[in-house]
Amino acid sequence: MSDKAKPVRIYVPIDAAALSVGAEAVATAIRRAVEQRGRPVEIIRNGSRGMLWLEPLVEVETSAGRVAYGPVSPADVAGLFEAGFLEGGAHPLGHGPTEELDWLKRQQRLTFARVGLTDPLSVADYRAHGGFKGLEQALAMAPADVVERVRASGLRGRGGAGFPTGIKWKTVLDAVAEQKYIVCNADEGDSGTFADRMLMEGDPFTLIEGMVIAGIAVGATKGFIYLRSEYPHAHRALNRAIARAEHAGLLGASVLGSGRAFQLEVRLGAGAYICGEETSLLESLEGKRAIVRAKPPLPALQGLFGKPTVVNNVLSLASVPWIMVHGAKAYADCGMGRSRGTMPVQLGGNIRRGGLVELAFGISLRTLIEDFGGGTRSGRPLKAVQIGGPLGAYLPDSLLDTPMDYEALAGVQSMLGHAGMVVFDDTADMARQAKFAFAFCAKESCGKCTPCRIGAVRGVETVDRIIAGVERDKNLAVLADLNRLMTDASLCAMGGLTPMPVMSAIRHFPEDFHRPAMAVAAE
Amino acid sequence: MGHYAAWDIEVARALITRLSSLDGAVMPILHALQDEFGYVDRAAVPLIADALNLSRAEVQGTISFYHDFRDEPAGRRVIKLCRAEACQAVGCENLVDHLRTRHGLAVDATTADGDLTIETVYCLGNCALGPAALVDGELVGRLDAQRLSALCEGRAVETAQIIERVPA
Numbered sequence: 080m081s082d083k084a085k086p087v088r089i090y091v092p093i094d095a096a097a098l099s100v101g102a103e104a105v106a107t108a109i110r111r112a113v114e115q116r117g118r119p120v121e122i123i124r125n126g127s128r129g130m131l132w133l134e135p136l137v138e139v140e141t142s143a144g145r146v147a148y149g150p151v152s153p154a155d156v157a158g159l160f161e162a163g164f165l166e167g168g169a170h171p172l173g174h175g176p177t178e179e180l181d182w183l184k185r186q187q188r189l190t191f192a193r194v195g196l197t198d199p200l201s202v203a204d205y206r207a208h209g210g211f212k213g214l215e216q217a218l219a220m221a222p223a224d225v226v227e228r229v230r231a232s233g234l235r236g237r238g239g240a241g242f243p244t245g246i247k248w249k250t251v252l253d254a255v256a257e258q259k260y261i262v263c264n265a266d267e268g269d270s271g272t273f274a275d276r277m278l279m280e281g282d283p284f285t286l287i288e289g290m291v292i293a294g295i296a297v298g299a300t301k302g303f304i305y306l307r308s309e310y311p312h313a314h315r316a317l318n319r320a321i322a323r324a325e326h327a328g329l330l331g332a333s334v335l336g337s338g339r340a341f342q343l344e345v346r347l348g349a350g351a352y353i354c355g356e357e358t359s360l361l362e363s364l365e366g367k368r369a370i371v372r373a374k375p376p377l378p379a380l381q382g383l384f385g386k387p388t389v390v391n392n393v394l395s396l397a398s399v400p401w402i403m404v405h406g407a408k409a410y411a412d413c414g415m416g417r418s419r420g421t422m423p424v425q426l427g428g429n430i431r432r433g434g435l436v437e438l439a440f441g442i443s444l445r446t447l448i449e450d451f452g453g454g455t456r457s458g459r460p461l462k463a464v465q466i467g468g469p470l471g472a473y474l475p476d477s478l479l480d481t482p483m484d485y486e487a488l489a490g491v492q493s494m495l496g497h498a499g500m501v502v503f504d505d506t507a508d509m510a511r512q513a514k515f516a517f518a519f520c521a522k523e524s525c526g527k528c529t530p531c532r533i534g535a536v537r538g539v540e541t542v543d544r545i546i547a548g549v550e551r552d553k554n555l556a557v558l559a560d561l562n563r564l565m566t567d568a569s570l571c572a573m574g575g576l577t578p579m580p581v582m583s584a585i586r587h588f589p590e591d592f593h594r595p596a597m598a599v600a601a602e
Numbered sequence: 603m604g605h606y607a608a609w610d611i612e613v614a615r616a617l618i619t620r621l622s623s624l625d626g627a628v629m630p631i632l633h634a635l636q637d638e639f640g641y642v643d644r645a646a647v648p649l650i651a652d653a654l655n656l657s658r659a660e661v662q663g664t665i666s667f668y669h670d671f672r673d674e675p676a677g678r679r680v681i682k683l684c685r686a687e688a689c690q691a692v693g694c695e696n697l698v699d700h701l702r703t704r705h706g707l708a709v710d711a712t713t714a715d716g717d718l719t720i721e722t723v724y725c726l727g728n729c730a731l732g733p734a735a736l737v738d739g740e741l742v743g744r745l746d747a748q749r750l751s752a753l754c755e756g757r758a759v760e761t762a763q764i765i766e767r768v769p770a
Contacts, residue, residue, distance in 0.1 A: 096728050099743030101761025131730040132766075152765045268725055270686030276727040308633075308670050309682075309726050311739050346626070347633055349668030352724060366628025367660070368667035384625065426730060428691035433730025456692065465687055469724075501688045501729065515690070519724065 086119040087165045088140035092195070094127035094280050095312035096273065101152060102135035108153035109137070112160050120165070126281020128195035129435030130182055138177055141167040147177040182451060187413060188437045189405075189421050190398045191274075194281035200319050202327045205284045211329070213400030217292045218337045225296035226252050229399060231407035233419025238264055238355070238392030239467065239496040240572070241485045244399075247389060250379035251297040254387035259299035261290050262364065262383055262390045265306040265313075266348055266355040269468025271499030274423040274435055275393035279306075279313040282397075283320035284329070287343060289396035291334055292403060293389055294341040302343045303383070305360050308350055317345045352469075352523040356571045357390040359525055370525045371571045392497075394423060415441035418484045426452045428465075428501035438483075445479035448502060459504040463588065465512075467496020469519050470576035472583035473509060492583065494576075509588035514542040516580040524573060531574025534565045538581065548596025555585065555592065606640035606675070613638065614646050622653040628664050632671055641672040677712045677719035681753055682736040683745075685709075685722050688729035697733055700747045705754050718754065 091106040092098075106122060113120045128136060136149035137159075146167035148159060155172060162170040174180055188194075197204040205211070217225045230245025251259055263286065267275040279286060290302045306314055321343055324330045332340050351369050353359045358372035361383050382388025398420065402410045411419045418440035424447055426433045431453035438447075448454070448464060455461055463473040472493035474481070481491050488495050503512075517538030524531045538561055544554045562578035569575040585592055607613065617634045621627050631650055635642045642665055651658045665671045685694050701707040701720065712719040728734035731743035737753055744766060749759045 095726075095741045096731055096743065099728050099731055099734065099741040100764045104761040134731070150765045150767065153761060267727065270725045271688045271729045272725075273727040273729055309723055309736070311736070312741065313727075346629060349629065349632070349670035350723065351668050363629065364626050366626045366654070366664060368663050427688040427732070428729060430730065469687060499688075499729065501691055503691045507691065512687070512690075515687070523724075 086121040088121050088123055089165075090123050090125045090138040090140070090145070092127045092135060093124035093199070093312075094134075094277060095310070096131050096277075097127050097134040097136070098312065100134050100150065104153045105135045105137065105151050105156065108156040112156050116160065118165065123198050125197065126194045126199050127277055127435075128177065128183065129191070129277065130180070130432070131434040132432045133174070139164055139167055143167060143176065145177045147174040147180065148172045149174065182432070182434075182436075185451075186437050187421050187439050189401045189410070189413075190285075190394055191278065191282075191423055191435065191437045192401070193285065194278060197282065199281050199283055199316060200323060202284070202323055202329075205282075209404065210284055210288065210400075211335070213403035214288050214292055214295075214329070214335060216403045217295050218335060218339070222252060222296045222298065225292065225403070228407045229296070229402060232402045232410040233407075233414070233417070234395060234398055234402065234410065235418070235485070236392055237394035237398070237422070237497065239269070239494070241495070244391060244395050247379055247391070248293065248297050250377065251299070251387045251389050254380055256387050258301070258384075258386045259297060260383045260386055260388040261293045261297070261299045261302040261396075262357075262361070262388055263290055263302065263304040263393055263396055264355065264357060264360055264390055265304050265310075265393050266360060267393070267497065268307055268309075268352040268355045269470075269497050269499050271427045271465065271468060271501035272425050272497040273427070273499075274425050274497070276310050276313050277435055278393055278397055278423075279310070280316045283317050284324060285397045285400055286393055287320060287324050287329060289399040290343060291329060291341045292399050293391065293396060295334070295337075295339055297387075297389055299387075299389065300340045300342065302341065303364055304343065304345045305348060305354065305364055306345055307348045307354070314345065314347065321345065351525075352519075353525045353573055356525075356573060358571070360390065361388070368525070370527045371573075373570060413439035415439075415482065415484050416486055418486070422483065422495070422498050424483065425497075425499045426502070427499060429455045429457055429504050430502045431456050440484050441482050443480050443482055444474070444500070447483070448479065448500065452502065455502060455504045457504045457506075459506065461502060462505045462507050463503045463509065463512075463584075465501040465503070465580065466499070467494045468499055469516060470494075470572060470579055471496050471499075472579050473503075473512065473587060474583065475587040478587075492579070492586070494579065509584040509591040510542065510546050510594070513581045513584040513592075514539055514546070516577055516584075517542060520573060520577040528568070528570040528574060530565045530568040531570070531577070534561055534569075534574060535577060537561060538565075538577070542581075545592055546594075546596075551593065558585070607638055609639050609643045609645070611645060611649075614643070615649055618646070618649050618653045627654055628656075628661065632665060632668075636671060640675045644673060675716070677717050679717065679738055679756065680719045680721065682721045682723040682726070683709065684724065684726045684728070684732065684734045686724040688725070689732040689734055692732045694733040694745075697745060697747065697750055700750060701754070704747070704751065707754065717756075
C-alpha cells in the first residue's frame with residue numbers, strides 16, 4: 080500500500096469537556112472536508128490530553144509523531160486542510176508534536192498514561208498500549224501477594240480521605256463471606272474535580288481492569304460502579320466499555336480464561352452530593368435514601384447488602400494495573416513523605432490554562448497554578464484557591480508555596496481532597512463563599528445528624544448577620560463555636576468539614592467579613 | 603430528551619417487572635421510569651413497593667431524597683446550570699441574574715407554557731471551561747449571557763464562538 084492510500088489518522092476528542100466547546104462539530108467538519116478531498120482518513124475519537132484550554136485539540140498522526148492543532152473551531156477546518164495539516168503542515172493553530180508540548184512533557188503520567196492517546200473503546204488499542212498486563216500479572220499471583228503489592232506501593236485513596244488502599248483490601252481479603260463486592264465510588268461531586276470523568280471517558284478499560292484485579296485479590300465476584308448522574312457522557316462510555324470488556328473476556332464467568340468470575344454493572348446516582356460519602360453511596364446502591372451509616376461496622380466488613388466490600392475511588396482503582404505491571408517500588412519511588420505515587424491535579428475555575436496535570440506528590444501549588452495554569456483567566460490578581468472541593472479550604476497567595484502532599488496541606492489547615500484546585504480572582508467575596516459553603520451543606524446534608532442538618536442552616540443565618548453588620552464580633556464568635564461543634568460532632572465529612580472553607584475564609588480574608596454593612600440579598 | 607411518553611401504568615408495570623430482579627433495584631427502576639415518562643408518577647409508588655416487597659413509605663422516601671427525581675413533568679427542554687464554586691469563580695451567578703432580568707426566568711422552575719425548565723446543579727465536571735450547563739443532556743462550556751440567551755430561546759450555540767484563544 081502506498082503512503083497516499085494509507086488512511087491518515089486524525090484524533091478528535093470525545094471527552095465531555097472537549098464536546099462542550101464544539102469537538103463534535105469539528106469532527107463533522109473534518110469528515111465533510113475529507114469527503115470532498117477524497118483522501119483516505121480515519122477519524123479516531125480519543126479522550127482528552129487534559130490541556131482543556133486548547134480543546135477542541137485535533138491531532139494528526141504523521142511520520143514524525145502526532146501533531147497538535149487547537150483550539151480548532153469548525154470554521155478553521157478548511158484552512159487547516161489548505162495548510163496541509165494531514166502532513167503536519169504549519170498553521171497558526173499548530174503547536175508541533177503533542178508529546179513535545181511543555182505542559183505534557185513536564186508531567187508524570189502513570190494513571191493517565193493512555194488517556195488522550197488511545198481510542199477509549201478499542202480493546203485492541205488498549206492491549207497495544209499495555210492493557211491487560213496488570214490483570215495477567217495478578218492472575219499469576221496469590222491473592223494475598225496482590226494485596227501486599229498494593230499495600231507496599233503506598234497507594235492511598237484518591238477520593239479525598241487518603242486511607243491506604245492495601246489495608247482496606249487486606250481487611251476484605253481476611254473477611255470470611257460467601258459474597259464480597261468491589262464498589263467503585265464514581266460520585267466525583269466536588270467542584271473543581273473532573274479527573275474521574277476524564278479517566279472514565281478517556282480510558283475506561285483501566286478502571287475496569289483495576290476493579291477486576293481488586294476482585295481477584297480479595298475474592299469478590301461482583302462489582303458496581305456508582306456513577307453520578309451529572310456525567311451522562313461517562314455513563315455511555317462505561318456501558319459501552321463494559322459490553323466490550325465482556326466480549327473480550329476481561330469480564331464474565333471466567334476472566335481471561337482463568338476460571339475466576341467477575342461481573343460489573345454501572346449504577347447511576349440521582350444528584351445527591353452526599354453519595355460521595357462511602358456509606359451513603361452503599362445505602363443508595365441498596366435503593367434507599369442515602370443516609371450516612373455510623374462506622375463501625377466498616378464497609379470492608381459489612382458493606383453492600385451487609386457483605387464485605389471494597390469501596391475505592393475511580394483513580395485508586397485505575398492506578399492498580401500500573402502498580403501490578405511496574406511493581407510497588409516503582410510507584411512508591413514517586414512522591415514525598417507518606418504521599419506516594421502520583422496525583423492527577425485538576426486546575427479549574429478562573430484560570431487561564433485549566434486542565435489535568437498528573438505529577439508526583441511534592442510539587443508546589445504555585446508551580447501548578449502559575450507555571451501550568453498561567454494565573455487567572457480574567458487577568459486580574461489571584462485572590463484565593465480552593466483545594467479539595469466544597470469542603471476544602473480557601474488559601475491565599477501567601478500559602479501557595481505549600482507542597483502538594485496530604486500532610487503538608489493538613490499542616491496549613493487545609494486538605495488535598497480529590498486534588499481539584501479552583502482559582503478565584505480579586506473580585507471574589509469570601510464572606511459570600513463562606514455563606515455558600517453552609518448553604519451547600521444545608522442543601523446536601525443527608526439529615527441524619529443534627530450538627531450538619533441544623534448547624535448548616537444556622538451557619539447561613541449567622542454569616543448573613545455578619546454581612547449585614549449585625550453584632551459582628553459576637554456573631555463571629557458564634558460562628559467559631561458552631562464550626563467547632565460541627566467539626567467535632569458530625570457523623571461524616573459533610574458536616575465535619577464544612578467549617579474548613581468557612582474558617583479558612585475568615586482566617587485568611589478577614590477584611591471581607593468587615594466590609595461596610597450591606598442589606599442581605601433575598602435569595 | 604424532551605419527547606417523553608405519556609404516563610401509562612402498563613408500560614410502567616412492565617419496566618418495573620423487567621428490572622425488579624436486580625440487586626438494589628429501586629434506583630434503576632426510578633431512572634427507567636423517569637427516562638420513559640420524564641418524571642416518576644405517584645401511581646408508580648405502590649407498583650414498585652409491591653414488586654420489591656417494600657413499604658410505600660420506603661419507596662417514596664427514596665424518590666424524595668434525590669434531587670434528580672421529579673414527581674411532575676419537566677419542561678420540554680431542560681437546562682441544568684452549574685452553580686458550584688468553579689463556575690462561581692467565572693461568574694455563573696451573573697448568569698442567574700441575566701436569566702431573571704433579561705428573560706424573566708427563575709432557576710429551579712419551569713416556564714408556565716411548559717417549554718423550559720432551568721435547574722441548579724452542583725458540578726458537571728467541566729471546571730476548567732466554565733460556566734457550564736447541561737442542555738438536554740449535552741454539556742456546554744464557556745457559557746456567557748449571549749449564549750445562554752440563545753439556549754433559552756431554543757437556538758443552537760455557535761460552536762465557533764465558544765473558542766477562546768489563550769496565548770500559550
